[in-house]
Amino acid sequence: MSDEHELETDCELVGIVAVADNDVIGKDGDMPWHIPADLTHFKETTMDHPVIMGRVTYEGILEALGEPLPGRTTIVLTSRPLETPENAVVANDLEGALEAAERAARKRHNTDRVFVAGGATVYEQLLPALDRLIVTEVHDDPDGDTRFPTWDRESFREVSRAEHDGFAFVEYARRERTD
Template sequence: MILKAIVAYAENRVIGKDNDLIWHLPDDLKHFKRHTAGKTIIMGRKTWDSLGGRPLPNRRHIVITRSTDFTAQGAEVVNTLEDAVELAQNDEEVFIVGGAQIYTLSLPLIDILEITEVHAEFEGDAFFPIFNEADFELTSQEHHPTDEKHQYSFTFKTWKRKAS
């Protein structure tokens, strides 16, 4: 199993505000969909809530909560990150999809980071953790300019953990 994290963050590492996304960048949503379609996604309970209580189509959802009586229709619920990873161990590619708490918790386990750097700063209350770039190799990057559908420019970056 390869464990990836996929995230879009701003220049000040903001990823969200009031349990929602901040920017609307359709080509970044397509990027998210292209990577995660047909795959397993692991998320924190708050990110699950931000989806509106229903799963994204065509993906296996695993939700992490400390609550022992939480249920989520269309998702599997676990109490630890370790249990989430264990549940998904036979899946080829598994994505950590946030939010801030779950990115922070899982960072040491991540093999590949799929990052969208949004070239602007935003006010927010959820942040992507700082990671040591020296532990990773930048294997691809692709810039997306602003246009009529994209108010901010952004760059897709793939970071692969170096063999230790």
């Protein structure tokens, strides 16, 4: 894992994830729940922004939608060769992913916010650099094979929470760094 100081961008870097009470985020390449409100929340939150994700997450989206996320630039972090359409870019390392996302944010989307949308390895690698986390807390303990990495909750403060039946939308902002 890279040191957080090596991962620099002028954009706000925001992790977005749905995670169960037992830290499960996936099972067999998919989410182990179906919460339409969460899918809508993800779409509305990430629309018109670059989204960094790993290859497995990207392929799952392609399988579900038949295309990369519409209205967003997808940055696929992978060491494997991968053919992508115009609104998707392959990056072979974290620095390349952040550079591609920052370029897309400025030139294509006119924003200073970049989202990180998984999977577990990508979250783990970019957690130290995140400015914000937008979490759908799923109040359940499903079986799964993919978990959200352990994160230092003391480094973040909760800034908003909206409770719903069986889940909550929660936003966390990183506390000021003292280094």
